[in-house]
Amino acid sequence: MSRIIVHVDMDYFYAAIEQRDDPSIQGRPVVICMYSGRSEMSGAVSTCNYLARERGISAGMPCAKAKKIDNEAVFLPVRKEYYTMVSDNIMNILRPFADSAQQLEQISVDEAFLDITRSCNGDFDTALETGIRIKQRIKSEENLTCSIGIGPNKLIAKMASSYKKPDGITVITPEKSMAFLEPLDVKKLWGIGKVTESRLAQIGVRTIGQLAEYDQIRLIETFGKKKGSWLKRAAMGLDDSVVRDRGDSNQISRIATLPENTRNLKEITSLLDRLADDVINKVTEAGVSFRQIVFIGITSDLKMHTRSKILNHAITDREILRMNAGQMAKDFLEDTSLELRRVGVRVDDLQNTAGQLTLKDYI
Numbered sequence: 001m002s003r004i005i006v007h008v009d010m011d012y013f014y015a016a017i018e019q020r021d022d023p024s025i026q027g028r029p030v031v032i033c034m035y036s037g038r039s040e041m042s043g044a045v046s047t048c049n050y051l052a053r054e055r056g057i058s059a060g061m062p063c064a065k066a067k068k069i070d071n072e073a074v075f076l077p078v079r080k081e082y083y084t085m086v087s088d089n090i091m092n093i094l095r096p097f098a099d100s101a102q103q104l105e106q107i108s109v110d111e112a113f114l115d116i117t118r119s120c121n122g123d124f125d126t127a128l129e130t131g132i133r134i135k136q137r138i139k140s141e142e143n144l145t146c147s148i149g150i151g152p153n154k155l156i157a158k159m160a161s162s163y164k165k166p167d168g169i170t171v172i173t174p175e176k177s178m179a180f181l182e183p184l185d186v187k188k189l190w191g192i193g194k195v196t197e198s199r200l201a202q203i204g205v206r207t208i209g210q211l212a213e214y215d216q217i218r219l220i221e222t223f224g225k226k227k228g229s230w231l232k233r234a235a236m237g238l239d240d241s242v243v244r245d246r247g248d249s250n251q252i253s254r255i256a257t258l259p260e261n262t263r264n265l266k267e268i269t270s271l272l273d274r275l276a277d278d279v280i281n282k283v284t285e286a287g288v289s290f291r292q293i294v295f296i297g298i299t300s301d302l303k304m305h306t307r308s309k310i311l312n313h314a315i316t317d318r319e320i321l322r323m324n325a326g327q328m329a330k331d332f333l334e335d336t337s338l339e340l341r342r343v344g345v346r347v348d349d350l351q352n353t354a355g356q357l358t359l360k361d362y363i
Contacts, residue, residue, distance in 0.1 A: 001122035006114040007149040007157035011166035013110035015049040029073035033063045060301025102245045115243040155239035177237035182209030211235035254278045255344030269326040275345045280318045288350040289314035295328035296344035
């Protein structure tokens with residue numbers, strides 16, 4: 001029986017909430033800004049609706065520049081706490097559709113994966129009906145739209161949700177996966193950044209189909225064993241990662257803002273070391289160990305990125321955490337030309353130490 005994974009992606013989430021709450025700005029370009037407070041328009045664009053994007057405004061752009069592009073657009077400050085509350089409501093709508101509470105994986109404030117394999121008995125027609133019901137529930141209860149991708153794994157589902165935005169739904173069955181992927185630009189492959197896209201172009205790879213056909217040995221020679229192998233598998237539509245709850249009860253994290261946007265690895269690892277120390281202190285206090293290490297990076301365009309590593313066994317070692325977080329930061333910088341704005345360290349897959357209280361007792 002084929003797995004069936006759903007990816008739900010809310011449409012221009014922040015701006016859509018503002019338009020929902022203020023009908024007078026419906027049909028106008030809406031720009032959500034993260035103001036710095038230095039002057040009236042200092043700061044960066046957090047997100048904007050599709051009409052604003054059509055006029056040339058994009059996330060990460062200085063608010064003052066966006067204002068020059070379209071002086072008539074609606075400019076609003078980020079209301080992050082409120083958006084998070086709406087997001088929690090959305091996740092509560094989605095949770096009953098997943099096969100179990102542990103098979104809903106929220107990956108950002110406006111995105112989530114659901115595993116619905118068992119409830120659909122592996123049938124993609126039934127999955128389509130489920131996707132339609134999800135859209136109807138969100139529209140009915142929150143008056144917001146979403147785009148949905150349904151596929152045999154997380155990678156296909158994620159890419160399918162972007163295929164018919166906004167307010168679309170796309171189903172990609174296992175037998176149609178390669179036909180869906182092959183003609184797409186390689187930059188559309190989930191997980192590929194601008195640096196990797198440029199390096200692939202240098203070896204003549206511009207579509208996902210070309211990447212799927214490319215010799216794996218040469219990919220490994222160019223990108224290293226781990227990344228080269230991943231590129232080959234991803235281009236073939238292969239992804240065996242599981243959908244699982246990322247609840248706070250099974251993770252400990254620390255995140256902080258750098259003094260200024262930077263690509264300086266020494267400055268970044270210095271902050272990461274301090275954050276890792278804080279995480280280890282929390283781990284020790286909670287009486288747990290961890291098997292997964294996650295590096296969190298928020299780039300100058302205000303997008304969040306993660307890199308992770310699963311260890312062979314659970315540990316509580318401070319130096320191993322520092323070393324891996326630093327290496328993942330280095331690897332991330334090699335795959336992007338953007339500067340980092342915020343960085344964080346998270347440990348997942350926590351395991352209680354014998355004789356200790358559970359993690360929940362410390363939260």
